[in-house]
Amino acid sequence: MKNLISIGLPSKGRLKDKSIAFFKDKKLKILQSKKERNYFGAIENKPNIKIIFLHAKEIIQRLSDGTLDIGVSGLDLLKESEKNLQDKINVQKKLDFGNANLVVAVPEDWIDVQTIADLEEVSFDLKSKRNSRLRVATKYPNLTNDFLISRGVTQYKLISSLGATETYPFIGSSEIITDITSTGKTLADNNLRVLKDGLILNSTACLFYAKKKTAKLQPLLNFLGK
Helix, strand or coil: CCEEEEEEECCCHHHHHHHHHHHHHCCCCCEECCCCCCEEEEEECCCEEEEEEEEEHHHHHHHCCCCCEEEEEEEEHHHCHHHHCCEEEEEEEECCCCCCEEEEECCCCCCCCHHHHHHHHHHHHHHHHCCCEEEEEEEEEEHHHHHHHHHHCCCEEEEEEEECCCHHHHCCEEEEEEEEECCHHHHCCCCEEEEEEEEEEEEEEEEEHHHHHHHHHHHHHHCCCC
């Protein structure tokens, strides 16, 4: 179908439920298959719109390569992606769910470390005493790099986190972390605290669209963006 519009929505959890509710509020009822593992949906009485349920990260990828027209995903995932990919995606609207902060967190017992400037001191200490760099565990290497460098921290090394980042300082895999948090409870539960000036990004769920499809999508974007 020539005028087919494909919309990517998160495939699980609160982001999925809230995305469906957002469309429902616009009087667009999403119909899903009852099958457990069906990743496709439709909108009642809108045969030209196809819904695909995907991992939030994949939604960003597919918007950039044009296989999706519109998508709901996190601002953090857009900002973490490569610059050339970001240039292909526009934000139509920030949504009122999926709020979370990407932050720098240190072990609770690092009493002398309250700010990013203190972190720079720690990193030089490690360099001179142990000849090692401050290790920062993260799932957000690009945002973390940009932030630390912009704040004058240079003597560090990023450790790619594959799972529960907040455990890394306590299993000896890193000294500190950067992580996404909505309430801070998980960090506190794991004896970590956010530095006073350690906010890297305020993230939220957004309605994104593929820039090169702007003309085709404009009527629907105007409607959704109200």
